[in-house]
Amino acid sequence: MPALSPVEHKYIIHWGELGTRWGISRTVAQIHALLYLSERPLNAEEICDTLDLARSNVSTALKELQNWGIVRVAHIMGDRRDHFESMKDVFEMFRVIMMERKRREIDPTLLLLREAAAEMEKSKGTNAHTRERLQGMLEFFELANTWSEQVQKTPTPILLKAVKLGERVFKLLGFTR
Numbered sequence: 001m002p003a004l005s006p007v008e009h010k011y012i013i014h015w016g017e018l019g020t021r022w023g024i025s026r027t028v029a030q031i032h033a034l035l036y037l038s039e040r041p042l043n044a045e046e047i048c049d050t051l052d053l054a055r056s057n058v059s060t061a062l063k064e065l066q067n068w069g070i071v072r073v074a075h076i077m078g079d080r081r082d083h084f085e086s087m088k089d090v091f092e093m094f095r096v097i098m099m100e101r102k103r104r105e106i107d108p109t110l111l112l113l114r115e116a117a118a119e120m121e122k123s124k125g126t127n128a129h130t131r132e133r134l135q136g137m138l139e140f141f142e143l144a145n146t147w148s149e150q151v152q153k154t155p156t157p158i159l160l161k162a163v164k165l166g167e168r169v170f171k172l173l174g175f176t177r
Helices: 006-021 026-037 044-051 055-066 090-123 127-153 156-172
Strands: 072-078 081-084
Touching: 006 026, 006 044, 026 055, 026 072, 026 081, 044 055, 044 156, 055 081, 055 090, 055 156, 090 127, 090 156
Parallel strands: none
Antiparallel strands: 072 081
């Protein structure tokens, strides 16, 4: 892999920092950024050399990225090593990440809130304030769940049109600034 350009370097560093804010390790995010920018699949040694990372860190990060479903193994004719490539379609990548986060974060929380609502309904021992708070949280998570499923099913061109309509939709609903 040729040396990184200043723009590529800056992007990879930034993506690593952004990853830490989202609860993803810097190394995982930087490897994802490198693979996303790469014109061709890269093997682990190329990733190690380009980002100056230890092989063990790269292997662990690649497994995590594959578990997320945004990086896959690509085989190169005549080369026995595994090569890796990132999804290139940003919207599809967003959908995959969103659904994985939903599976890891929203689904367990939604299950807990539904169980809590059922328990509160049976026992009546929960104070009104707690009942109201948990009901509000349940409503929010139900809405987030519905929204994520709608985004998952909506074709990218339609999703783009909906997002671009943004301001007009708010005006239609009577909201003006």
